[in-house]
Each structure stands twice: as C-alpha cells, then as structure tokens.
Amino acid sequence: MFTDEYFMRQALREAESAYDKDEVPVGAVVVIENKIIAKAYNQVELLNDATAHAEMLALTAAFNFLGTKYLPDAILYVTDEPCLMCCGALYWGKVGRIVYGASDEKNGFQKFTSINPFHQKAIITKGVLQEECAFLMKSFFKNKR
C-alpha cells in the first residue's frame, strides 16, 4: 500500500487544493517511516511571498514538527520538478530522498545546473504519476491564458 504512487497521490491532493485556490498547483508531502509528517501546497498568492513554494512550506512544517533541522530519514514527494530554490532547501535540510512527478522545463533545477544540486547522499526518483502531475499544471496555465 505504501508505494511511491500512494504518497505522490497525497501530494497531488495538495496540488489540487492549490489549484482550487488559484495557486500554481504544486503539492508536497514529507514522509518518515511510511507516515506523512508534513504536507503543503504552493501559497505564493495567499501569503504574497514568492518563496512560499510547496516544498519550502512542507520542509519548514517538518522541521517544526520534529524539532530538528535535518531530515536524513525523510522522503519528500512533490508533484513538480523542484526549482533551484527548493533544491537548495532540500540540500540544507539533508533530505534523504526526493521523489517528484512532472518535469519542469521552464523552472526545474535541471535547466540551471549540470551538477547535482541535492545533498550528496540524497536519492532522487522522478516521473512518479508524472502525467497526472503535469496535467494539473497544464490545465492551470491554459486557463490563465
């Protein structure tokens, strides 16, 4: 039951909440030992803060919940390829594994850096539920035009 798809679906639920609130639909959950300890969706508009990405909010919630600033045993699931800022946050937080859904050619980290921006011990998995994750983003931006 506790597959990557399962947790990515929870991140997708977060992304759908963002969509409903007219935020760029990205969602994230932080998992430790098969339990979700933090979840968040993008709140750039609501908070009027360009840095309020789903990953940033989920990480800060996880740090607060655990009372620790490093998360080597955690997995962060996020529906969209992290941007440079979020990669940096995942690096500093020493997040052990990162799983993302859709690739993001415009803002994803791969556009900006040719070397691994994550922590050297981090394991990266991409493409989990990528079609559903990408579909939500496409629908959002299609409606914006």
Added chain:
Amino acid sequence: MFTDEYFMRQALREAESAYDKDEVPVGAVVVIENKIIAKAYNQVELLNDATAHAEMLALTAAFNFLGTKYLPDAILYVTDEPCLMCCGALYWGKVGRIVYGASDEKNGFQKFTSINPFHQKAIITKGVLQEECAFLMKSFFKNKR
C-alpha cells in the same frame, strides 16, 4: 552617505548579531529608495530550520512589509555570497539588484551553476566590504573547530 558600503555595513551588523547568538554570521538588508525596509540574520539554529538563511528571512519580511511578492525596485545586501536556495528566492522575488560581500567557495552559487541563476534583469555586485564579511565567517568557523 547612502553608498553600497553604508548598507553593507548595516548587513554586517546583522551578521554580528548572528555571531553573538552562535549562528553562522550572515546578515542581509533590503533597501528601496535608500531606505532599509527589512533586515535579518541567519537563524538556522534558533528556528531549527535549515532554510532560515538571512536572505530568506529578509525577503519574507520585505514581502510582508510591502504587501507585494515582487521586488524589482529593491536592492538586497548580504554579507556572504548567496547559496543556490537564496539565489532561487531572489529570482522568484524578482529582486532588482543583489550586492554581496565575501565570496563563498564552499556553498556559494558559483560552485553549482555556470549560468546566471538570478532574474535576467537583476544586477549583481560582489566584493563590497568583502574582507570584513569574510573575517567574520572565518572567525566563526575557526572557533567551531
């Protein structure tokens, strides 16, 4: 009077506050029309949050103060070369100009990316009061060993 050195000195004061509180001594101020609208120092230990860098906290404070999520007319002064996360935050916030003091070979953005990670319109100035900024960092880490 309102030179880059003047505002960097205010950022240095923030960095000194960090030093006094046993935080990595980095400070930042955000300036619009020669007025400091936000200032912060690194609070990773205090907040138990690996993302609580001076730039992140100063940016969020500036967004809150102005009620806007973009800062094209702002200058961010920071004592140390921004890391990848903070570059990303400055990119998303569309900060118009970034001035930093010391270079950071270990964690600065230049280690990770060969292309400009800042907003395409952003103007970057480096090396302002670099010796004083670097001295503070070196003293801090020397005492840690």
